[in-house]
Structures are given as structure tokens and as C-alpha cells.
Ligand SMILES: O=P(O)(O)OC[C@H]1O[C@H](OP(=O)(O)OP(=O)(O)O)[C@H](O)[C@@H]1O
């Protein structure tokens with residue numbers, strides 16, 4: 001019987017991002033000017049994506065980080081591919097500094113691309129989008145604008161979308177700019193950054209799991 005885990009290598013992630021940028025014409029048809037990486041899993045994909053977008057634009061797109069957590073931190077969970085247990089609700093551990101009195105950058109009128117490594121139940125992405133829409137609305141009010149008048153767009157880039165019924169739905173306008181680099185069956189993805197044994201063995205196993 002196949003193991004319930006799928007080993008994923010750094011190279012596979014890098015190549016998937018390369019292909020996805022070409023397939024979705026990212027940087028042309030949809031050209032983000034701000035990335036928001038959901039930590040911790042979205043950080044490395046966002047950094048790789050920035051390189052491919054820079055190759056098109058010749059400029060670096062800024063990456064802002066937010067921290068969201070849904071999966072429970074059980075003693076061994078997450079380590080070496082031990083599947084984690086989903087919690088009930090998403091917890092915000094870090095958020096943007098936009099919109100406050102000390103805010104330096106406006107969200108208004110931007111094409112924002114949220115980046116994460118996996119869309120599983122979709123709860124994390126739905127939460128991120130809902131919170132971001134609140135911030136955009138607050139900035140619009142501050143600028144004396146009507147709802148939506150700023151034409152701010154939100155898109156999503158995920159390396160892996162699990163082919164399964166989702167617990168929650170994303171707004172239609174966001175789904176128009178939803179870019180999954182790959183679709184996987186509903187199995188636990190064992191990412192290279194979760195590997196604390198031999199990364200060479202992990203990489204070999206990822207080839208067998210392809
Ligand atoms: O689609 P969902 O079911 O919401 O799951 C996806 C989220 O789960 C993981 O985050 P996690 O909560 O494990 O935090 P981490 O990235 O810090 O490990 C992953 O990085 C996604 O953000």
C-alpha cells in the first residue's frame with residue numbers, strides 16, 4: 001500500500017513555480033506589485049516566485065509576511081512528515097503593519113498576491129483574504145472612498161492545491177486570480193523544510209513519490 005505521505009523536494013517546488021509562472025502568464029496577464037507570504041510554509045515559495053517575476057519585470061516585488069496557524073502543534077507533529085491535526089480556527093500570529101498610524105505603504109490600488117505552499121481545507125486562505133479585505137476597506141474609508149473604489153485586487157498563488165472538497169469558499173473575484181502550481185491528491189505533503197533527517201534520502205524518496 002502506498003504511504004499516506006508524499007515527499008516533496010526543493011527542486012520540485014522550484015520547478016513547479018517556474019512552470020506556473022509561464023502557464024498562468026504571471027507578471028503579464030496578472031502582474032502583482034505586492035506579495036503577502038503566509039508563514040511559515042509560504043516564505044520559501046514566495047522568495048522563489050519573486051525571482052521568476054523579477055526575471056520578467058526586472059524589479060523585485062516586495063514581500064510582506066503574515067503568520068497564520070491552523071494546524072495543532074502536537075509534540076511530534078510536523079516533524080519529519082508526521083501529519084498534523086487541523087485545529088478548529090485559524091490563529092493570527094503576525095499581521096501587516098499597513099493601515100495604522102505608522103503605516104508606510106498603502107494597500108489601495110495594488111495587485112496583491114497571497115502566497116502559500118498548500119491549500120488544504122482552504123480555511124487559512126479564506127481567513128487571510130477576509131482579514132485583508134477588512135484592512136483594504138479601512139484604508140478606503142480613511143481615504144474617503146466607497147467600498148471597492150480603490151480597485152485593489154487580491155490573487156492567490158499556492159504551490160499545491162489538494163483535490164478535495166474545501167471547508168470554506170473564497171470570494172469569486174479572488175478565485176479569478178487563483179494560481180495553483182500543482183494539484184495533489186488528499187495526502188499529507190512532507191515538505192523539505194520539515195525534514196530533520198537526511199535531506200538526500202528525502203529528495204530520493206520525493207522522486208519515487210512523483
Ligand atoms: O488549507 P488549510 O487547511 O487551512 O491548510 C493550509 C495551511 O496549513 C499550513 O499552515 P500551518 O497552520 O501548519 O502553519 P505553518 O505554515 O506555520 O506550519 C500551511 O502552511 C497552510 O498555511
Ligand SMILES: Nc1nc2[nH]cnc2c(=O)[nH]1
Pocket residue numbers: 071118120187188189190191194
Ligand atoms: N506540511 C504540511 N502542512 C500542511 N498543512 C495543511 N496540509 C498540509 C500538508 O499536507 N503538509
